[in-house]
Amino acid sequence: MNTILSTMRTFFYRIPAQERRMTIATMFTVARIVLTPIIVGLMVAGWWCAACLFFICAACTDVIDGFLARYLNQRTFLGACLDPVADKIFLFSVFCTLFFIKSDLFYIPAWFVCIMLIKELLQIIGAIILYRKSDLVAIEANVYGKISTVIQIMFVVWLFWSYFLQKLPDSTIYNGFLFIMSFCMGISFLHYSFIWIHRLQQKRG
Numbered sequence: 001m002n003t004i005l006s007t008m009r010t011f012f013y014r015i016p017a018q019e020r021r022m023t024i025a026t027m028f029t030v031a032r033i034v035l036t037p038i039i040v041g042l043m044v045a046g047w048w049c050a051a052c053l054f055f056i057c058a059a060c061t062d063v064i065d066g067f068l069a070r071y072l073n074q075r076t077f078l079g080a081c082l083d084p085v086a087d088k089i090f091l092f093s094v095f096c097t098l099f100f101i102k103s104d105l106f107y108i109p110a111w112f113v114c115i116m117l118i119k120e121l122l123q124i125i126g127a128i129i130l131y132r133k134s135d136l137v138a139i140e141a142n143v144y145g146k147i148s149t150v151i152q153i154m155f156v157v158w159l160f161w162s163y164f165l166q167k168l169p170d171s172t173i174y175n176g177f178l179f180i181m182s183f184c185m186g187i188s189f190l191h192y193s194f195i196w197i198h199r200l201q202q203k204r205g
Helices: 002-015 024-044 046-071 078-102 108-132 144-167 171-204
Strands: none
Touching: 024 046, 024 078, 024 108, 046 078, 046 144, 078 108, 078 144, 108 171
């Protein structure tokens, strides 16, 4: 843990000040992180309609920050780093909460939460290894990761709505969502892995 924190601290201070500035786009990214504990609290309290509305607002910030970064020319390295971190905190927190709630209407299987956790941990470890061994940083968006994020958001909104209506979700659709999300996460991780291995080989060559 100390090694990870030390690496992150060194990495942060090596970023030029201009790339560490807080822009409007980055504020929307931070807002997604701030909204996450509010959504979790509403879920635990059983206020599913409010939780759904806040969840949709948080999901919209993912679109807004990207649009503002391009439209206002506010792309920064800090924003590019925070965006995927915000997505991971946002979605993983919601899925973990759904798993621990243990509803009679639906459940999030432990294997799916484990897949999410392992995938995110491996990506973080892989990024740190890439940085320490080659001084390279890979933060560009992955199309498979983006697709996975969109599907996860659709899935959670659907569950929230089902929970609010006290209606049992269709098992075929439910299992289909789980399969597609798992598949996209696996493809996204493999894609990142191939990119990182290729970059390490280029650096050594």
